[in-house]
Amino acid sequence: MSDLLTYRAAGVDREAVGRALARADAAIRSTYTAAVVGGGGHFAGLYRLPAGSDLVLVASVDGVGTKALLLARAGRLDVAGRDAVVHGVNDVAVVGATPLLALDYVAGGDLDEDAVAAVIAGAAAACREEGVVLLGGETAQMPGVYRPGALDVAACVVGVVEAGRLCDGSAIRPTDAVIGLASSGLHTNGYSLVRAVLDRCGWTPDTVVEDLGGPLGEVLLHPHRSYRRALLALARTGWLRGAAHITGGGLPANVSRILPAGCRARVFSGSWPVPAVYHVLARAGRIPPQEMWATFNMGVGACAVVPADRAEAAVEICRAQDAPGWIIGEVVAGERGVDVV
């Protein structure tokens, strides 16, 4: 228990992936045509449909990651299907688009009937709630690829938005307010680090941790919250200047993605209640604060940027759509980036 836990110590080398993506960047961009809207870097890809249509296709693919291991052990693989769909729904909704369809992907070594059926049932339930059609999917059994009992769950979500209603952050300006919407737990990020903490402490999801007032699993297994209704309600008001889904990389990296040049966000870490689970994980794993902020959502699952004089009304609109939130920061003039203060 003496040394610090970091993502790298948990077996994940994010820098290697970052270097690979940087190397692949030119190849990826070589496929771009005039149909690509913006220049990439959004939470979902944007593709303008051919002539005669004013619609932009918005497409995203996301996996549940190692959260699936905890869910499988807890017999809650329905949550894995649900999480994969909701992750994509949020990625599509942050640009103001309406998600239309999802495709699921389930792969494992010794996939059993119950596991596959549970994942798809969860994906379908989330689709129904989100007004999305579960249009297809792939189930792959791959002995030799997966560890025994392990499986991987991902989904692709596609939506549309009228080109004129696309909300890509370019309208954000200094003095705007940053609204944070409450997450429902860790969503799907940081679970390799969480597993390293559990291993180190000898904890299981059933371990009752005093500060949580109950078993760890209750927080760790909670499904990813959908922000679709809140974000699309904000988009309809015309106030929404940009929105970010807080996923891998945490609040600083994800809010940075939507800021235009010359805009910096200041996020006041004391402006919302950081849930106890993050304090528990930081203490148990001796995880440095910077690693915590770059890994976990810290209680904020999505951010919306609106003019300051609309901020309180925007929070009310989100609350009415079952997405409680707070004014957590402001946009200032400065180099593109985020300061958590």
Added chain:
Amino acid sequence: MSDLLTYRAAGVDREAVGRALARADAAIRSTYTAAVVGGGGHFAGLYRLPAGSDLVLVASVDGVGTKALLLARAGRLDVAGRDAVVHGVNDVAVVGATPLLALDYVAGGDLDEDAVAAVIAGAAAACREEGVVLLGGETAQMPGVYRPGALDVAACVVGVVEAGRLCDGSAIRPTDAVIGLASSGLHTNGYSLVRAVLDRCGWTPDTVVEDLGGPLGEVLLHPHRSYRRALLALARTGWLRGAAHITGGGLPANVSRILPAGCRARVFSGSWPVPAVYHVLARAGRIPPQEMWATFNMGVGACAVVPADRAEAAVEICRAQDAPGWIIGEVVAGERGVDVV
């Protein structure tokens, strides 16, 4: 070497997945709206865009499966990215749709920089050739899920077709001809069974097998062929009544998917040259013929159904698009299904 090898013996229980999908069917269908075209069962999902557009979105997700293990060992992970894209491109093109965009998904335990960069470079190269934008992707490092060195590669491909030009097989009638287009190898199907044969025989991809005239790996690692140009050229003639991508389940199962009620296909197995690799695998693994036909494409990677009097011209059109083929069968009146005779 005494017992028969079957897919189940290779560690894959396709029936379990089939039962799971049957159990999930009602949940999947509960997400359907009036926007879903047909009733599922196509190679790609079909979704009619909202009012004001005549376009049907066509979406598919596919993985490369355990072929990725052989490709990784051979240092050819670019082929994995290429295969994932081309698989989806073919799934979209068989309904007469133009593929527009792809999203890649790369996951593994100890993903290294070179592996990820190679997969994405291969996916991007295939996208360029197919006129598809590589619009996004996800790269997931998941220690604890994958076996050391193993990785999984999948892609989602989305295309569009005008509703009136959708080619779903419903126009197929008795007397139509079935055209088979030559595959470029096993594509991405049957690799778990192939690995079981290799293990049993003590072979590696470098093993020179007499009947192949060279190392096994040359055939096993060959990229998936694209039929997009040939299929879309046929669609433009107005002759194309249905097309099938020959993937998991082989020729019988995949041709069955496009036949309307009252139509049966007779496929003449002597009407094209079944490549030597299939004879080698059947003999080495003592794989029963029915298992061979239900697992491998046997040299035919896609089928197109056209009126009999257009069949020879259709073969010429495909050949001109770099997709050699043969007239391999006919449609007869009968119960929906395929006889290989």
